[in-house]
Amino acid sequence: MTAATATTPLTRGVFGRASLKRNRRWALIASYVFLIVFAIFFLLPPYYMIITALKSDAEVAHMAHNPWIIAEGITFEQFKLLFTQSDFLIFFKNTAIVTVCTVVITMCISVLAAFSLGRMKFWGSGILATGIFLTYLVPDTLLFIPLFQIVKSLGLLNSYWGMVLVYPTLTVPFCTWIMIGYFQSIPKELDEAALIDGAGQMQMLFKIFIPVALPGIIAATIFSFTVSWAAFVYPMTFLYSADQQVLTVGTVTSLIKADVYKWGMLMAGALVAAAPPLIIYAFLMDYYIAGLTAGATKG
Numbered sequence: 001m002t003a004a005t006a007t008t009p010l011t012r013g014v015f016g017r018a019s020l021k022r023n024r025r026w027a028l029i030a031s032y033v034f035l036i037v038f039a040i041f042f043l044l045p046p047y048y049m050i051i052t053a054l055k056s057d058a059e060v061a062h063m064a065h066n067p068w069i070i071a072e073g074i075t076f077e078q079f080k081l082l083f084t085q086s087d088f089l090i091f092f093k094n095t096a097i098v099t100v101c102t103v104v105i106t107m108c109i110s111v112l113a114a115f116s117l118g119r120m121k122f123w124g125s126g127i128l129a130t131g132i133f134l135t136y137l138v139p140d141t142l143l144f145i146p147l148f149q150i151v152k153s154l155g156l157l158n159s160y161w162g163m164v165l166v167y168p169t170l171t172v173p174f175c176t177w178i179m180i181g182y183f184q185s186i187p188k189e190l191d192e193a194a195l196i197d198g199a200g201q202m203q204m205l206f207k208i209f210i211p212v213a214l215p216g217i218i219a220a221t222i223f224s225f226t227v228s229w230a231a232f233v234y235p236m237t238f239l240y241s242a243d244q245q246v247l248t249v250g251t252v253t254s255l256i257k258a259d260v261y262k263w264g265m266l267m268a269g270a271l272v273a274a275a276p277p278l279i280i281y282a283f284l285m286d287y288y289i290a291g292l293t294a295g296a297t298k299g
Contacts, residue, residue: 053078053267060264078264079272087242088269091250094160095229095273098246102167102228103221109172110220114179115205119191129180136173143169144237151238160244163235167228175220182216183209218284226277247273 048067052060054074065071082088117129147166148157156162186209194204210217235249242254251269255262 049267049270052263053271055264057262057264078268082265082268082272086254086265086269087245087250088247088254088272090243091245091247091254092272094244094250095246095248098160098163098167099225099228101164102171103224105164105168106171106175106224107217107221109168110175110179111205111210111217113172113176114183115209117176118180118183119186119209120201129177132173133177134173136170136177140170140231140233144233147234148237156238158239158241158244160235160239160246162238163228163231163246166234166238167231170231171224171227175224178220178223179213179216182213186212222280222284225280229273229277 051068051070054076055070056072056075056077059065059070059072113132117125117132147169151157151162151166154162154165156165190208190212191204194208199207230248231246232248235246239245239249242250245253247269251266251273255266255269
């Protein structure tokens with residue numbers, strides 16, 4: 001009886017570990033299956049863009065060929081036509097100017113606002129911070145009509161400088177919210193040590209908080225860059241001449257004429273336009289994730 005009693009828990013433990021390993025293995029297999037399915041689903045559009053951009057107009061128009069393969073050989077004709085026979089380079093230049101200016105303005109405002117709301121506690125700072133974030137939730141489809149009147153009254157209608165004025169309304173609230181969470185996660189001992197050493201508020205900001213909060217600043221910068229680069233509603237409403245257009249609107253309006261779609265050039269333009277954000281995310285993704293999750297825990 002004693003030997004049988006001793007072997008029963010041992011047997012249960014062995015079978016329990018085997019069952020646990022089997023469950024983990026099936027969970028791992030299921031995870032990989034779903035990962036592969038989602039990867040295929042999300043990579044199909046970029047794949048189709050690439051192969052379409054590398055086809056000639058004749059092959060794109062030839063409906064007998066399989067649209068998912070390149071049957072007549074790779075060609076860079078679409079990129080050549082895009083750069084030489086369209087205003088794509090003008091659109092790219094305008095977008096770069098608008099995006100850089102918007103990012104600079106956004107970060108200057110967001111860092112100062114987040115520092116004052118996150119570290120310089122005063123009456124109503126929490127309510128004000130929440131109110132700033134809530135303004136981000138207002139869709140731009142509701143704002144473009146009053147903003148149209150403001151831009152028109154300032155004489156910036158049909159000027160990409162008007163986008164520099166209105167884009168921060170999309171970027172500043174969320175970037176400020178990101179930075180508030182990051183500044184609040186920094187230990188208060190740094191403030192006390194700086195005050196003991198005689199540092200002022202601006203010295204604390206530039207010499208202590210900005211270096212420490214660099215991942216959060218990078219995350220806010222990436223977000224601001226992405227929103228400015230990909231904005232569509234405002235340029236569609238405020239810009240209508242080719243020399244002032246940005247990529248998102250100019251590429252579509254210049255390469256679609258009535259019912260004629262220049263698919264090869266459209267796909268080539270989409271690939272070139274997507275390259276800067278893709279490169280930035282590829283190199284700075286870790287900082288972006290760290291900045292977004294920093295406010296979850298406070299030191």
